[in-house]
Amino acid sequence: MTNSPFTPGIAPARLPAEDLAQNFTDLHAPLDGHEALVAADRCYFCHDAPCITACPTDIDIPLFIRQIATATPEAAAETIFDQNILGGMCARVCPTETLCEEACVREAAEGKPVEIGRLQRFATDTLMSKGVHPFTRGAATGKRVAVVGAGPAGLACAHRLAMKGHNVVIFDARPKPGGLNEYGIASYKSVDNFAQAEVDWLLKIGGIEMQYETALGNGVSVDGLRSDYDAVFLGMGLGGVNALRAEGEDRDGVSDAVEFIADLRQADDLGALPVGRNIVVIGGGMTAIDAAVQSKLLGAENVTVLYRRGRNAMPASAYEQDLAASKGVRFIFNAMPLEVLGNGAATALRCEYTRVEGRSVQGTGETFDIPADQVLKAIGQTLDGAPDGLKLHGGKIAVSGAGRTSVDGIWAGGDCASGGEDLTVTAVAEGRDAAEDIHMQISKA
């Protein structure tokens, strides 16, 4: 007997293979040439454009759109990559509705911004599909820089350093590069193995050596890197997850949403991936949304996102909330988990309604149970094993200026560093800016 959304417990293949394939295609189909021209024509080429200001990497958006409109998408791509070497991925995963497109004056004028994200993808896809890498390395400097973490921050940092003629070695704990681009983003935002293709393309700059399955405490140490290299950049992200601190958290069926997403991204066969019938995702950020939507797309019958504050406080954007709702995900606001019920395996989640008082969230005493054979925790990640000797701020590596840590010769950026939103695009900006600062420092000597 084949499985269906109604199969009890946690089961694979709840949907036929063709439905799964359909569910996990591109969330937004790429623009074709005609669509790109029509979309590009809407740009007003604003002065000191608000969209540029809203972009963490300061891409000259009006210029690249004008380049698309004048039939030179390759030049448009160079404009993008000048500022953001991961412009291809950012075009897919950026919450543009809260960044460039929110700032677009046509959002103010008509409630319909220029489709900046999709245009960026059109430009970057055009150039990348030609296999062209538009940058060349500067003269070799003989300097060596160690980069820890092959995620967006590390890759952006390494690429910029390589451009300047430095030699870079990237260490990453995982067997593949890309960081959250590879392991942590909803599948339908990065189809056709784009994350790997992008890294392969990025590495064409040359001068970057990759060392996988190597991490701080596993093959390398901060002190060792400091003495062996002219500079060190830390961009290893957040390896830990917060604990739920609810009873029954150890029951079968309770897991971290980031793991669920990583497994899904690495799965060769989506039909082999087990998923619950009744799923509760706890949390209110992008990870919660990605986990919820994808479990629904895998065929879960009921998916609920449980968030302890109100809708307006939810970190996930209204656009992401609507996306989830359109896929059939249910939201419960102002409620928190108390206990995972069940006998060995989870069967339900006992929750309590909350009252938000200033910054604190208090239980009201009123409880309810939701059927749950799978509980996914998406309540935030933490810096796992912070290197000794580096000052921390808010649980992350404290940085000032362009990613300088409290220790000379060590820079940090991306999710593991303090400040900034934990977005791919901010990680790219931080990695890039740290690279410029590193270059300035090591070029002095």
Next chain:
Amino acid sequence: MADLTSNFIGISSPNPFWLASAPPTDKEYNVRRAFEAGWGGVVWKTLGSEGLPVVNVNGPRYGAIYGADRRLLGLNNIELITDRDLYTNLEEIKRVKADYPDRAMIVSIMVPCEEEAWKAILPLVEDTGADGIELNFGCPHGMSERGMGAAVGQVPEYIEMVTRWCKQYYSKPVIVKLTPNITDIRKPAEAAHRGGADAVSLINTINSITSVNLDTMSPEPSIDGKGSHGGYCGPAVKPIAMSMVSEIARNADTAGLPISGIGGVTTWRDAAEFMALGAGNVQVCTAAMTYGFKIVSEMISGLSQYLDEKGMSLDDLVGRAVPNVTDWQYLNLNYVTKARISQDDCIKCGRCYAACEDTSHQAISMSEDRVFEVIDNECVACNLCVNVCPVEGCITMEELAPGAVDERTGKPVSPDYANWTTHPNNPGAVKAAE
């Protein structure tokens, strides 16, 4: 609903919208459909002399330029006069006119500049029952190389001569279609007037190359790698056409000469503007070629609504703006305005700022939070900010009342009209009597 019945040089039509002599009016099938769609009249595509018809190129004959969203703004063509047999055309004209007696049927003609040629064709056209003829002295490509079309229109003496022949050998109204490919449109209009023309129509198309293929280095439309200048038309030529219409309308030597306005008429509003500048009716081509015959419905409803709102008749509209067309030297230099930006309507694109700051008078300020404001003591009221603003009505020009101080000059605005002819900076100024 206002009555749009038009009476142009004695030719009646249910509305003032005629299709110009051009591809849409080349044959019975099209013209019947145009009349069914509501067009008031047509000028049948230009007939040539009896005998073997002209041939057209067999590759592309049109080129275009575009605005945003690939809106066609300008079209050019290298098509010649009708390439169908003269008698086929004449028979079709006769049939269609008989079936649509209330519509205007004008026949465009272009034959060599010889009296015999005109003498031969005019009775044939007369026999169709058409309401009048239009002399094609404007076609700028192909036919002009053979001494016809614009080659005639560029020589006022020829215009006068041929017009006289037509008035001599044809009993109904004669309209002379003028080419804009000259320096002073009044000269050919005066010539037509002297020759006895009942009206002039203008403009014909403008010499143009719309684009160059940067791979093959051929002008477009490309015929086997070569291109020839074609006739330009469409919305892009409207300002040129309106200026020429107004020149004829306000010229003493052509005053009262009826004008059929042509050149980029796309909407009812364009038509109304031409008519306000002195055109008794309008002729349309490119808009129909771009969107089909149905656009006349909007022209009819729009013009009708406008006339109703203004309480005007169609005749009231004709020439109503002509007295306001003047020479630069008579413009009131004591009329002072300042740009005003509506903060409620502003979408903060900053184009007014870029335009003013980079290319004009540095008269718009920009704050940290993108509030754009006019600096009155720098603003010369050039209007560029109004023109580049993407939101209609967001930036306007406000007139300073007499007595108010113009912060740019520090002087109060004078209530008196004063123009360049009396301005102290004008070396040739005529000093007012003391």
